[in-house]
Amino acid sequence: MQLTSPRLRAALLAAASLTLVAAVLPPPKALGIGDRLFPELGNPGYDVLSYDLSLTYKDNRSPLDAVTVIDARALEDLERVNLDFTHGTVASAEVNGEPARFESAGEDLVLTPAHPVVAHTPLRVVVRHTSDPRGRDDGGWVTTEDGLAMANQADAAHRVFPCNDHPADKAFFTFRITVPAGLTAVANGLPAARPVRRSGQPTTWTYRTLHPMATELAQVSVGSSAVPFGTGPHGLPLRDVVPAADRQRLEPWLKKTPAHIAWMEERVGRYPFENYGVLIARAKTGFELETQTLSLFESGLFTAGAYPEWYVESVMVHELAHQWFGDSVTPRTWSDLWLNEGHATWYEALYADGLGKYSLERRMREAYQRSDQWRAAGGPPAAPKPAPPGEKIGLFRPVVYDGSALILYALRQEIGADAFDRVERRWVAEHADSTAGTEDFVRLASREAGRDLEPFLKPWLYGATTPPMPGHPEWSAKAPKAAPAGPKAAVKEVPKKA
Numbered sequence: 001m002q003l004t005s006p007r008l009r010a011a012l013l014a015a016a017s018l019t020l021v022a023a024v025l026p027p028p029k030a031l032g033i034g035d036r037l038f039p040e041l042g043n044p045g046y047d048v049l050s051y052d053l054s055l056t057y058k059d060n061r062s063p064l065d066a067v068t069v070i071d072a073r074a075l076e077d078l079e080r081v082n083l084d085f086t087h088g089t090v091a092s093a094e095v096n097g098e099p100a101r102f103e104s105a106g107e108d109l110v111l112t113p114a115h116p117v118v119a120h121t122p123l124r125v126v127v128r129h130t131s132d133p134r135g136r137d138d139g140g141w142v143t144t145e146d147g148l149a150m151a152n153q154a155d156a157a158h159r160v161f162p163c164n165d166h167p168a169d170k171a172f173f174t175f176r177i178t179v180p181a182g183l184t185a186v187a188n189g190l191p192a193a194r195p196v197r198r199s200g201q202p203t204t205w206t207y208r209t210l211h212p213m214a215t216e217l218a219q220v221s222v223g224s225s226a227v228p229f230g231t232g233p234h235g236l237p238l239r240d241v242v243p244a245a246d247r248q249r250l251e252p253w254l255k256k257t258p259a260h261i262a263w264m265e266e267r268v269g270r271y272p273f274e275n276y277g278v279l280i281a282r283a284k285t286g287f288e289l290e291t292q293t294l295s296l297f298e299s300g301l302f303t304a305g306a307y308p309e310w311y312v313e314s315v316m317v318h319e320l321a322h323q324w325f326g327d328s329v330t331p332r333t334w335s336d337l338w339l340n341e342g343h344a345t346w347y348e349a350l351y352a353d354g355l356g357k358y359s360l361e362r363r364m365r366e367a368y369q370r371s372d373q374w375r376a377a378g379g380p381p382a383a384p385k386p387a388p389p390g391e392k393i394g395l396f397r398p399v400v401y402d403g404s405a406l407i408l409y410a411l412r413q414e415i416g417a418d419a420f421d422r423v424e425r426r427w428v429a430e431h432a433d434s435t436a437g438t439e440d441f442v443r444l445a446s447r448e449a450g451r452d453l454e455p456f457l458k459p460w461l462y463g464a465t466t467p468p469m470p471g472h473p474e475w476s477a478k479a480p481k482a483a484p485a486g487p488k489a490a491v492k493e494v495p496k497k498a
């Protein structure tokens with residue numbers, strides 16, 4: 001038989017080479033980039049430059065239809081391309097314009113391209129899939145009373161879309177979200193196109209980030225939302241997303257953001273992104289989350305009346321501080337989480353101190369008293385114990401919050417307020433839009449102090465017990481029986497994680 005159509009011939013040859021490749025390759029397996037706490041997170045061999053996510057939402061009972069387009073660069077020859085992905089059904093996959101075989105291995109989606117990808121060439125992956133928001137409490141989609149929000153930290157972005165799910169690989173994002181008439185979709189970054197509304201028809205909302213972002217910081221909100229706009233310091237666009245029915249009573253809280261940003265800018269320099277705002281969702285998450293440019297809060301924090309105003313404001317400042325510490329400067333590994341949470345807790349505590357409600361020194365003294373217990377339970381700040389199986393946010397223990405803010409307090413005591421101030425400013429300036437780790441911080445602190453601080457900082461970062469606090473020889477880390485309760489002394493219940 002003679003094939004007469006070149007297209008048919010090409011298709012046959014492609015199918016033949018697929019079979020050939022499959023015949024010689026070992027079975028697919030889940031890969032990772034060697035993160036101590038999440039060994040199978042991220043994938044070797046390529047660097048993602050951008051994600052383009054198209055999501056079509058119907059209701060909270062149905063999986064979303066999705067197309068994920070990944071533009072990357074191969075760092076080595078690749079016979080297979082591993083992505084992190086679970087909780088969705090894959091309909092098809094393409095690599096560089098040709099159909100690719102796809103299989104699951106653990107929480108990886110393993111693609112076998114028709115032709116191996118050559119090192120240092122562009123790699124484009126298209127996956128058509130669903131994204132299932134139903135019945136889950138392991139992160140990713142959060143179902144709200146009126147739609148969805150996203151909470152991907154630390155390892156749950158790949159429960160929403162196929163990706164290289166590690167903060168060490170940041171990329172630009174475009175979101176195209178189609179929702180039924182009457183609902184509003186919002187995502188990180190700025191609107192990229194005006195939504196076209198036709199009565200009764202679904203509407204597509206498009207957003208684009210102007211800065212690279214870690215997958216764990218992606219945010220997509222769908223709901224009956226009001227989206228008030230405003231202006232922050234030096235013209236910074238502000239955009240909040242709140243349940244439309246709650247807009248009026250949330251307005252006084254939304255009005256606080258410009259002053260919070262000005263307060264942070266006085267301490268560490270310019271806000272690092274294109275816009276900012278808070279996303280207040282009618283959901284019970286037990287945490288707030290610093291999704292890039294649009295921090296997620298549960299509405300109860302503001303509306304339940306359970307917390308004093310100073311506490312709520314300090315939590316708002318905590319998430320805002322993360323935009324510099326954690327979002328613009330992303331941890332290189334999850335063991336560097338203390339750099340996120342220690343700094344966010346530091347500015348949260350400093351803000352409360354400024355309001356005259358809870359002094360920084362008292363908070364640090366109380367943290368010091370519990371620090372040995374925290375280290376025993378969670379490991380040292382820069383080498384935390386893995387989360388217990390099935391407890392995905394188990395990594396977020398006191399030792400990475402107040403237990404790590406304590407390291408910053410110790411550093412300031414040791415090198416003085418001026419040098420500490422320089423460390424903070426240079427940290428976010430030098431590593432903006434990038435990733436950095438504990439060693440980078442020790443190096444920078446040493447440079448600003450004019451001496452090697454590794455001998456001082458190492459026991460603080462990696463010690464099983466808490467070193468003596470400079471300037472406070474009277475402080476003891478041996479907790480008394482009835483340990484002081486920290487910020488909990490002032491509020492009934494503190495959200496699990498912020």
Ligand SMILES: [Zn+2]
Pocket residue numbers: 318322340341344497498
């Ligand atoms: Zn935090």
